Amino acid sequence: MRKGVIRPGHVEIRVLDIDEAVKHYVDLMGLIEMDRDDKGRVYLKAWTEVDKFSVVLREADEPGMDFMGFKCVSEEVVDQLRDQLLDFGLQVEDIPAGELKDCGRRVRFRAPTGHFFELFATKKQTGKWEIGNRNPEAWPRGLVGMAASRFDHCLLYGPNLSETLKLFREVLGFDLAEQVLAADGTRVAQFLTLSMKAHDVAFIHCDEPGKFHHASFFLETWHDVLKAADLLSMTDTSIDIGPTRHGLTHGQTIYFFDPSGNRNEVFAGGDYHYPDHPPVTWDAEELGKAIFYHDRVLNERFLTVLT
């Protein structure tokens, strides 16, 4: 948080059918529908989140990620970082307050990987869902499905990892928590964090820009990963891989697909990072183990099925 960027604040995901998508993200994953807007977008949050929403679903002809937004500590920080993005050579787009309901103005830019990101500082706070912050119970009783507890990070595929690393570290104040390097030093993957989490956003090299690998949500325990896996079978939801552990971050995970073909992850555990920690490095020849710690081989889907 060196530069005042706090955390991933939201992600807007394109879905082919909004009703099916709501069913998936709400009934199965346990997110909570908080609002809809006049563009038909649906606003969701996970129960531990204090802000009003973290996931926006938009019906579109193609699946994928529209943008990922990072929350900053103040509007002043947004202004400073806007200037620094321009200095870095990027174009910025100013999106007025209210374009996302109950969210302040956002500054949007496109990273060298081809993905759109936003900075914002203001969003309505509704508190932890049904818990609040006065004598709070341990958890709310009305959760359903996987009961995902927070939107955690996105993994994105695209080119220009080195320049993107420079942007996220120098302009936005991310730390490099983990990376995969080829023998010649080429960057294969980089996991970036703003605080103690193993990653707030991650990138894997891919020649095609702007591809979306997955949006990830946090569960409390490995036991919850099992229940999530069970729910995928009970609902005939398409599974990618898991339950398993990652080598990178050592999180306990399962991957699956929403009805539009966007990949989701729910995971538990994972290493923590502090700014004085040197980055953890995986050698590209260990990529299989780095991604899927138990199987120690990649499946083809992991590298090629993107939205």
Add this chain to the structure above:
Amino acid sequence: MRKGVIRPGHVEIRVLDIDEAVKHYVDLMGLIEMDRDDKGRVYLKAWTEVDKFSVVLREADEPGMDFMGFKCVSEEVVDQLRDQLLDFGLQVEDIPAGELKDCGRRVRFRAPTGHFFELFATKKQTGKWEIGNRNPEAWPRGLVGMAASRFDHCLLYGPNLSETLKLFREVLGFDLAEQVLAADGTRVAQFLTLSMKAHDVAFIHCDEPGKFHHASFFLETWHDVLKAADLLSMTDTSIDIGPTRHGLTHGQTIYFFDPSGNRNEVFAGGDYHYPDHPPVTWDAEELGKAIFYHDRVLNERFLTVLT
């Protein structure tokens, strides 16, 4: 336990290199070496078992299972069942006390699937390892690796499932807990139990007789299944599949291979059975989900890699 057969008492497994095998079953799986005999066989037990041993490793040119032994409540029961095996049309072999160290006489027979089984009633009891039965602590502190808590069951492949079912139910007093049936009623798989466990022995149809699919050991929790999976990666042990859940029995499982190519399972949880429960039936077209509840497809290895 209608006929006085209590539980799986031991399994003798053929291994290509006894030292590598001991390293695998003791250091990795956490069994305890209890003794060796003048034939070079190594006797192991899991820590919760009261009898002196449950696994016997024998060095041989080919991997596989020599035999599986069931413990009976008394020598009288062994005598009665010996007669009933003969009446059923099987041949029996009488193996004198002491052939397995600290084990009484055994009555051996070959099931219609081609596997050798034994009945015995007498084995030296050494008590729960380092716990005993007076003011016992919850668990012993010296366990290593997966800390498998008991030898649980074997899954065997062979022909003649119907006749084998008749033998195990009518002569030996097993219950049919679960089964997989083809649309025409053909038996694909059958899981047989002597008490509350989901299975004490299981069979899957295969034209070749006497094939060994795996020996299975019990862990206490899904958390322990994760740690077991981690240990497989740390030790570069060949994994088959998992962590996952079975549909049949709903146990939480991981499969892997010993250095000789014999498949092992460690698992936790699983349904319970009582004699008044009708058998759980899976349709053969659901076989993928029945075996691997999350992936919902079989891998080729599950059906073809046998010892």
Add this chain to the structure above:
Amino acid sequence: MRKGVIRPGHVEIRVLDIDEAVKHYVDLMGLIEMDRDDKGRVYLKAWTEVDKFSVVLREADEPGMDFMGFKCVSEEVVDQLRDQLLDFGLQVEDIPAGELKDCGRRVRFRAPTGHFFELFATKKQTGKWEIGNRNPEAWPRGLVGMAASRFDHCLLYGPNLSETLKLFREVLGFDLAEQVLAADGTRVAQFLTLSMKAHDVAFIHCDEPGKFHHASFFLETWHDVLKAADLLSMTDTSIDIGPTRHGLTHGQTIYFFDPSGNRNEVFAGGDYHYPDHPPVTWDAEELGKAIFYHDRVLNERFLTVLT
């Protein structure tokens, strides 16, 4: 199961207010209401149970246990055991089929501890709740609260433990799994089982006959014990002790009270028993650790608050 008695089949509990009791056992503990009868009794089951019901709530002026019933494999076994109960010197009461809805005739007797028990062989089977036995999912999605998975056992307080032990072993075919003995050999506690469970019924010595300590329900994991404890706080339910582990059986447990003052337990884990296992013995001077393994002291409530 030496004599054909399978398991605890039901318990009838007296409650002061039937509506409050239903709220407790259904909304909080997660049992399922299956039926009511013209006496106002409410029939409940836990989701893994195959029979139609296992808990009967009866509104009365005083809390406590009316009776506990054990299911037998056949009506013939009920007849045989009826004769043997008479031979043992007990009186039996024949209760006609239908007195409990969808339950066959029952043979009732009073144990030397002053408690009423019943034997029966026939009860309507409705299968695992919302799961059934054809291609069954891992668990049903509609469970609430603690989602208790089965009625497991009762702990009862009364005199004449030695004679009661004789009755349960010799007439009913229970095994003695664990016991607490005073230095002079006096029986302080005895845990009796019909199969692999650490106990199907347990007794602790108390001069007053027929006292009810608790009815216990099974949870799948230690994680579920935590969630159960959380729910007790969220609902302001009176807690007795826990989460903790027992020394006896090593189960992971929490005790609490229903609105009528009857104690309940939910627990996970626990040792298994086989008929060839010598009983586990705790010395009375270790009673604190035997009951509450972590605290290693009894609280006064455990010994004196009974219904």
Add this chain to the structure above:
Amino acid sequence: MRKGVIRPGHVEIRVLDIDEAVKHYVDLMGLIEMDRDDKGRVYLKAWTEVDKFSVVLREADEPGMDFMGFKCVSEEVVDQLRDQLLDFGLQVEDIPAGELKDCGRRVRFRAPTGHFFELFATKKQTGKWEIGNRNPEAWPRGLVGMAASRFDHCLLYGPNLSETLKLFREVLGFDLAEQVLAADGTRVAQFLTLSMKAHDVAFIHCDEPGKFHHASFFLETWHDVLKAADLLSMTDTSIDIGPTRHGLTHGQTIYFFDPSGNRNEVFAGGDYHYPDHPPVTWDAEELGKAIFYHDRVLNERFLTVLT
């Protein structure tokens, strides 16, 4: 981390017998002995920590905490904060590099609660124990006992909570994550954090200055809390309370005492904090539930047994 203070870096604990203390912190809690110095102090770390040590044991006539040290991102930050501490009206003591082995210079000050704290920026890094940061395995195989994964925080008792809050927020850049307030607004407890953790240091009001309530260490799961509780019983270690959950932070916890009477905690889980989160507030009348979420009452020891 607004001001460049990263995390709790170390705590020096006074113990009555160094050998007994090492046995407790190493054999039972699973910390790793890293070094000793010519004053007889013993340096320990937990396995996930990258720095060389986090706990220093010093033999003395009275138990308690000598000081707690916070690591800063740079020596420049230490210099800046030194100035600001002086501006705040505190005295500072400059302790030269090497006074703690392999640790740079430290700036020590006494908080209004009477406790000594230190700031430092330099300490030898030895990496995660037996894991390192290149293709790291999930965990090291040689851990023993509770296998505590990191030194997490201290809870301290003393007066002047308001002034201490001002010091930690304004000078040191901590956030107020949680607090307990009396009806008249008097501060009863405050939990302060530098990043996402629910607390890096916590204070409870007490008239006597400089008292030590406990040092806390992180475990990965509630399952590990159970194993920790079991180990306390197996080693006859004095337990305070648990396993249970806190209301404050909702962490899953157990408290116990080292051989010198210093209280330790091991815990898992717990809420996360971000700088834009309003503090969670517990009312003093809910203090019992705030501290022990399940029991909902304080035990006397919690408030009075301090070192």
